[in-house]
Amino acid sequence: MHTPNESAALLDGIRVFIEPAHVRSDPDSCLNYGRDWTRLYTPNPLAVVLPGTVEQVQQLVRYANEHRLALVPSGGRTGLSGAAVACRGELVVSLERMSRILDFDPTDRSVTCQAGVVTEAVQNFARDHGLYYPVDFASRGSSQIGGNIATNAGGIKVIRYGLTRDWVTGLKVVTGCGDLLDLNRGLIKNASGYDLRHLFIGSEGTLGIIVEATLKLTRPLREPSVMVLGVPDLDSVMSLYHILRNKLELSAFEFFSERALRHVLKKGLHRPFDTETPYYVLVEFENPEQLHTDTALALFEHCAEQGWLADGVISQSESQVKELWRLREDISESIAEYQPYKNDVSVRISRVPDFLAEADTLLTQEYPDFEVLWYGHIGDGNLHINILKPVGMNPTAFAQKCGAVSEHLFAILQRHGGSISAEHGVGLTKKPYLHYTRDETEVNYLRAIKQVFDPNRIMNPGKIFD
Amino acid sequence: MKILVAVKRVVDYNVKVRAKADGSGVETTNVKMSMNPFDEIAVEEAIRLQEAGTAKEIVAISLGIAACQDTIRTALAMGADRGILVETEVELQPLAVAKLLQAVVDQEKPDLVILGKQAIDDDANQTGQMLAALLGWPQGTFASKVEVGAGTVNVTREVDGGLETVALKLPAVVTTDLRLNEPRFVKLPNIMKAKKKPLAVFKPADLGVDVAPRLITLKVQEPPKRQAGIKVDSVATLVDKLHNEAHAI
Numbered sequence: 065m066h067t068p069n070e071s072a073a074l075l076d077g078i079r080v081f082i083e084p085a086h087v088r089s090d091p092d093s094c095l096n097y098g099r100d101w102t103r104l105y106t107p108n109p110l111a112v113v114l115p116g117t118v119e120q121v122q123q124l125v126r127y128a129n130e131h132r133l134a135l136v137p138s139g140g141r142t143g144l145s146g147a148a149v150a151c152r153g154e155l156v157v158s159l160e161r162m163s164r165i166l167d168f169d170p171t172d173r174s175v176t177c178q179a180g181v182v183t184e185a186v187q188n189f190a191r192d193h194g195l196y197y198p199v200d201f202a203s204r205g206s207s208q209i210g211g212n213i214a215t216n217a218g219g220i221k222v223i224r225y226g227l228t229r230d231w232v233t234g235l236k237v238v239t240g241c242g243d244l245l246d247l248n249r250g251l252i253k254n255a256s257g258y259d260l261r262h263l264f265i266g267s268e269g270t271l272g273i274i275v276e277a278t279l280k281l282t283r284p285l286r287e288p289s290v291m292v293l294g295v296p297d298l299d300s301v302m303s304l305y306h307i308l309r310n311k312l313e314l315s316a317f318e319f320f321s322e323r324a325l326r327h328v329l330k331k332g333l334h335r336p337f338d339t340e341t342p343y344y345v346l347v348e349f350e351n352p353e354q355l356h357t358d359t360a361l362a363l364f365e366h367c368a369e370q371g372w373l374a375d376g377v378i379s380q381s382e383s384q385v386k387e388l389w390r391l392r393e394d395i396s397e398s399i400a401e402y403q404p405y406k407n408d409v410s411v412r413i414s415r416v417p418d419f420l421a422e423a424d425t426l427l428t429q430e431y432p433d434f435e436v437l438w439y440g441h442i443g444d445g446n447l448h449i450n451i452l453k454p455v456g457m458n459p460t461a462f463a464q465k466c467g468a469v470s471e472h473l474f475a476i477l478q479r480h481g482g483s484i485s486a487e488h489g490v491g492l493t494k495k496p497y498l499h500y501t502r503d504e505t506e507v508n509y510l511r512a513i514k515q516v517f518d519p520n521r522i523m524n525p526g527k528i529f530d
Numbered sequence: 531m532k533i534l535v536a537v538k539r540v541v542d543y544n545v546k547v548r549a550k551a552d553g554s555g556v557e558t559t560n561v562k563m564s565m566n567p568f569d570e571i572a573v574e575e576a577i578r579l580q581e582a583g584t585a586k587e588i589v590a591i592s593l594g595i596a597a598c599q600d601t602i603r604t605a606l607a608m609g610a611d612r613g614i615l616v617e618t619e620v621e622l623q624p625l626a627v628a629k630l631l632q633a634v635v636d637q638e639k640p641d642l643v644i645l646g647k648q649a650i651d652d653d654a655n656q657t658g659q660m661l662a663a664l665l666g667w668p669q670g671t672f673a674s675k676v677e678v679g680a681g682t683v684n685v686t687r688e689v690d691g692g693l694e695t696v697a698l699k700l701p702a703v704v705t706t707d708l709r710l711n712e713p714r715f716v717k718l719p720n721i722m723k724a725k726k727k728p729l730a731v732f733k734p735a736d737l738g739v740d741v742a743p744r745l746i747t748l749k750v751q752e753p754p755k756r757q758a759g760i761k762v763d764s765v766a767t768l769v770d771k772l773h774n775e776a777h778a779i
Contacts, residue, residue: 381570383543
């Protein structure tokens with residue numbers, strides 16, 4: 065930490081190369097830019113800097129090296145693991161002013177943009193050009209491409225389109241040393257040694273700052289249909305997954321519990337059908353000119369006969385596609401007021417049933433008084449387990465209790481070879497549990513890599529590992 | 531009581547509509563087509579009247595190409611009892627639609643005809659009114675609430691000054707506004723049942739109606755592209771630009 069005089073002098077030094085208006089230390093900016101969607105930490109950054117050019121980012125990183133200033137790169141701050149939190153006097157580096165789309169090539173089907181472009185802006189840009197950027201999630205209107213890449217964001221279309229990693233064909237990054245690297249330059253094939261691009265994807269700002277990205281685009285989904293199905297038990301969810309995946313061109317297979325649904329309904333949405341079931345599955349599939357509706361109907365009949373589902377609806381228009389999606393997508397926001405303890409875990413799909421059964425038993429046993437909500441991208445082996453804080457319970461006590469149960473949950477996860485963080489990243493919240501997924505030898509290699517890109521440990525220190 | 535509901539197949543509300551290059555109309559190939567949202571509300575209202583025991587039978591009707599059967603099937607899956615398609619390749623304008631509906635009303639003798647207040651493709655907002663005039667029936671347009679009594683229907687309409695309620699004698703024509711109800715989702719088992727519901731197909735000639743267009747479309751074109759906005763850094767620059775470039779002040 066610096067004395068007020070030292071801080072002022074440090075910021076004045078930055079104002080030499082970045083316009084003073086874009087070096088902010090007012091309390092509002094420090095609060096807003098000092099945190100992500102987690103509410104476990106008290107934001108306390110030294111200041112917020114909003115560079116406008118790659119050169120300014122480089123100057124800033126060099127300056128930070130000179131003065132041993134810790135930097136926290138900042139995108140849309142919609143993260144759920146505290147990776148963008150600045151609570152130890154760090155300098156927040158927001159890329160939001162670098163929000164231009166720089167280049168589009170219809171032959172390459174690629175778009176090059178600055179890191180601060182909002183995800184939805186890329187999606188809209190692609191659509192306006194008859195193409196599609198398929199990485200998609202509920203925070204699309206706030207999250208930024210740089211942050212998506214730094215966390216290797218997943219979301220709701222992974223089952224068909226993969227993660228952010230699969231769509232980044234080029235990256236420009238400023239390393240922790242202040243060097244500008246132009247990685248892979250949009251090439252599809254490039255067998256010329258280590259692909260450093262992939263180290264930066266998912267690095268959570270610990271290696272450097274992503275300043276530009278080239279993203280692949282694809283053709284849009286053709287007239288997707290959405291079904292929401294009422295399912296009696298977790299085993300049936302998996303049975304549905306197997307059969308539907310084989311017969312339909314799935315672009316999403318999502319799941320949520322009745323308890324989760326109730327929170328969304330409280331916010332004004334309507335039940336998709338009157339039959340109440342413990343679990344629901346949302347299935348999206350390409351259905352141009354209703355070509356596959358008959359297949360879907362036959363599958364529905366078959367699955368109903370097997371007892372795998374109790375009821376279901378199918379969209380009749382794009383508006384209904386959107387309405388049905390809201391049942392799943394609005395869950396996270398609808399429970400935000402309960403300050404949920406979020407688990408975002410994954411196992412191989414084949415291990416999902418066993419993991420689910422064991423986790424269910426554990427959580428019922430350990431949290432008899434807490435409301436536990438299940439939802440997630442089950443087609444990717446990814447489950448979000450949210451534990452709601454009882455009204456009136458002290459947040460610290462709640463976090464402690466949840467943390468203790470997490471140890472048990474992660475032990476089960478470890479037995480199944482899963483990951484403690486499927487798509488939210490490690491940041492601060494999952495750092496204590498990293499060892500369940502990565503052994504000490506492997507973490508030492510991670511540390512060694514960081515040392516290469518960031519010898520002075522100025523890039524988002526204390527995130528992922530110490 | 532018997533209700534006739536008219537449903538139109540239109541370009542889906544969420545599709546970004548594009549003009550054809552030759553200016554002859556709107557691009558509809560490889561474009562998602564759905565039921566006109568206002569008609570969805572009309573079907574929903576009819577079903578609610580049936581669920582309340584007020585209506586006995588709901589007949590869904592669509593007019594146009596063979597693919598309009600899909601739209602009728604959606605209405606049947608929502609809960610309508612049977613369907614009628616008046617099939618024609620001719621582009622149907624509101625007057626022709628109203629005349630065809632009039633002919634079907636003469637055959638079917640419904641107590642109530644419910645339609646969307648307008649279709650989202652041509653935004654004509656004429657069919658319901660024309661139909662009421664042709665039939666000599668009372669009309670309640672832009673309904674935000676429909677209450678059926680003995681031989682009457684009260685229709686609440688959202689007007690500029692608030693809510694206006696008109697009392698109509700049955701038979702009557704009602705057109706639906708957005709806030710009348712929220713249409714239900716279609717259940718998968720009901721789609722299967724809908725396949726077995728009767729759907730009769732007529733030609734305009736069977737009904738003795740001349741559907742030739744009375745209006746000629748000269749050209750359909752995209753609106754002019756809007757210039758992107760800019761940010762200015764001071765009030766002085768703003769005033770200067772408003773004065774010297776935009777000539778707004």
